[in-house]
Amino acid sequence: MAMIDFFDRGWLINPTGPAYIQDERTYTFDEVGALSCQVANALLATGLPSGTKGAVWAANDTTAWTCALGTWRANMCWLPVGARNPADENQYVLDQFDCEIMFYQSYFAPTIATIRARLPKVKYWICIDGESPEIVGSMTLGDWIKDQPVTKPHLDVDMDDVIAIVPTGGTTGLPKGVMNTHRSYQTAFAHLMINFPYAEEDKPVTLAAAPMTHTSGLLSIPVTTRGGAVVILSKPDPTLMLAAIPKYRVTELFLPPTVIYRLLEIPGLNMKVDFSSLKYMIYGAAPMSVEKLKQAIEVFGPVLAGGYGQTEAGGTISTMPPHQHFVGRDVAPDSRLSSVGRPNPLVHVEIMDDHNTILPRGQSGEICLRGDLMMRGYYKDPVKTAETIIDGWLHTSDVGHIDDEGFLHITDRKKDMIISGGFNVYPSQVEQVIWGHPAVQDCAVIGVPDEKWGEAVKAVVELNAGHTVSAEELIALCKEKLGGVMAPKTVDFIAQLPRSMVGKVLKKDLRAEYWKDSARKI
Numbered sequence: 001m002a003m004i005d006f007f008d009r010g011w012l013i014n015p016t017g018p019a020y021i022q023d024e025r026t027y028t029f030d031e032v033g034a035l036s037c038q039v040a041n042a043l044l045a046t047g048l049p050s051g052t053k054g055a056v057w058a059a060n061d062t063t064a065w066t067c068a069l070g071t072w073r074a075n076m077c078w079l080p081v082g083a084r085n086p087a088d089e090n091q092y093v094l095d096q097f098d099c100e101i102m103f104y105q106s107y108f109a110p111t112i113a114t115i116r117a118r119l120p121k122v123k124y125w126i127c128i129d130g131e132s133p134e135i136v137g138s139m140t141l142g143d144w145i146k147d148q149p150v151t152k153p154h155l156d157v158d159m160d161d162v163i164a165i166v167p168t169g170g171t172t173g174l175p176k177g178v179m180n181t182h183r184s185y186q187t188a189f190a191h192l193m194i195n196f197p198y199a200e201e202d203k204p205v206t207l208a209a210a211p212m213t214h215t216s217g218l219l220s221i222p223v224t225t226r227g228g229a230v231v232i233l234s235k236p237d238p239t240l241m242l243a244a245i246p247k248y249r250v251t252e253l254f255l256p257p258t259v260i261y262r263l264l265e266i267p268g269l270n271m272k273v274d275f276s277s278l279k280y281m282i283y284g285a286a287p288m289s290v291e292k293l294k295q296a297i298e299v300f301g302p303v304l305a306g307g308y309g310q311t312e313a314g315g316t317i318s319t320m321p322p323h324q325h326f327v328g329r330d331v332a333p334d335s336r337l338s339s340v341g342r343p344n345p346l347v348h349v350e351i352m353d354d355h356n357t358i359l360p361r362g363q364s365g366e367i368c369l370r371g372d373l374m375m376r377g378y379y380k381d382p383v384k385t386a387e388t389i390i391d392g393w394l395h396t397s398d399v400g401h402i403d404d405e406g407f408l409h410i411t412d413r414k415k416d417m418i419i420s421g422g423f424n425v426y427p428s429q430v431e432q433v434i435w436g437h438p439a440v441q442d443c444a445v446i447g448v449p450d451e452k453w454g455e456a457v458k459a460v461v462e463l464n465a466g467h468t469v470s471a472e473e474l475i476a477l478c479k480e481k482l483g484g485v486m487a488p489k490t491v492d493f494i495a496q497l498p499r500s501m502v503g504k505v506l507k508k509d510l511r512a513e514y515w516k517d518s519a520r521k522i
Helices: 003-013 029-045 062-073 087-096 106-118 141-145 182-195 215-225 238-248 257-264 290-300 382-388 427-435 471-482 507-515
Strands: 018-022 025-028 053-057 077-080 099-104 124-127 162-168 176-181 205-208 229-232 252-255 280-283 304-308 318-320 348-352 365-370 393-402 408-413 418-420 423-425 440-450 454-463 490-493
Touching (some): 003 029, 003 062, 003 215, 018 029, 018 062, 025 029, 029 062, 053 062, 062 077, 062 099, 087 099, 087 106, 099 106, 124 141, 162 182, 182 215, 205 215, 229 238, 252 257, 257 280, 257 290, 257 440, 280 290, 290 304, 290 427, 382 393, 418 440, 418 454, 427 440, 427 471, 440 507, 471 490
Parallel strands (some): 018 229, 053 077, 099 124, 205 229, 205 252, 252 280, 454 490
Antiparallel strands (some): 304 318, 348 365, 393 408, 440 454
């Protein structure tokens, strides 16, 4: 199926039903489908070819998402823009990825105006919610589409056409553009529909609380395919999110672990909010504390669903659906809960050593995969593509192993591994221990320069409000659980860890402060 076919299936089976709900306003499949057709026909009327890059710079918004649907309907390429990113980073991405069409909200017009001169390739500026005098030459969406038909254009589509270039790697250098295709996203959506099933007559409801330019947008598509509704939150407000779940009888939502941790701090949460409609609470984008995962199961019920993915692989390499969090009626042991589930059925996952040799079950090495889920490559970067895809295998740079039950475990990112006194220390193992302390909200373990050890293990800890714990206590806890080599030598406390827009801790930013006076590179 082509990307837009997933929306069109939902449109076919539920034309007058709610497709999107935002700010008390319901948008039917007929409404959104018609607007996406007008956007597509307007794009095609420009004469620009298939594969032309169109960006959407907006917060979570139904009209913005409809412009993305229209881009796919024209078989053009969507460039998601991180609305919270620095303007210079977005400017680099838009120029590097050859953006020619820009849809944007008027709220961002002043920011866009500061970088417009550095975006000479953009031919069309379309404000989706009114006038925008800051952007000279822009037009309103209404004016742009007013003469366009609401009928579907009929196009020849190759399943290997690139329909999204997604920035990744901005925390470790300049962003790379991951080229995903109809085929790679079709495989990703198949994985989601296999792992999160519904009865044929069910109309699921998903809550898009996280940015739709990232995980929430793509996770919403299988719900749309089933004729279900997407409840869009304009801003990530926990109060609005908790109110929306019982109001709209939400059946699934995605949350980064950090948001789940904060919800768990609310006393008696499961007595205050009716979570009975939830079937799937999907956590991901960052590692999850096993102790907090068990707490979440107690509070929200048997609905927690984890997994592992990369932008380079459609975000769906492995999945641990709710039932795999249990053995019989009991919560599964920590050894399973610390995994990221079993590899999905439409991707081949193996563990390889540094010589690209497949390792036996249980041995640790780099997680590699092949299959239709893989990206086509990095945009205009054949060298990095060749470094990442070797003999048909995508190398993730994540270190892990597959256990005897077939569950995939991630030990760490290759670049995050600490070599202290000649020993390999995997930060995720230390972080799991520290997360288990009741005073700890979140933590990050990094290597810092040390004359004796080369690198010393340091924990940077964010505490729960009103809680205290000493560095000595945390170090002693790690020594007890892991031994002296892996225990932090020092612990620093911080008000808030630096995070990406999806809640992932930016370890490079943390390390930079400690390594700034060192001759070695981090």
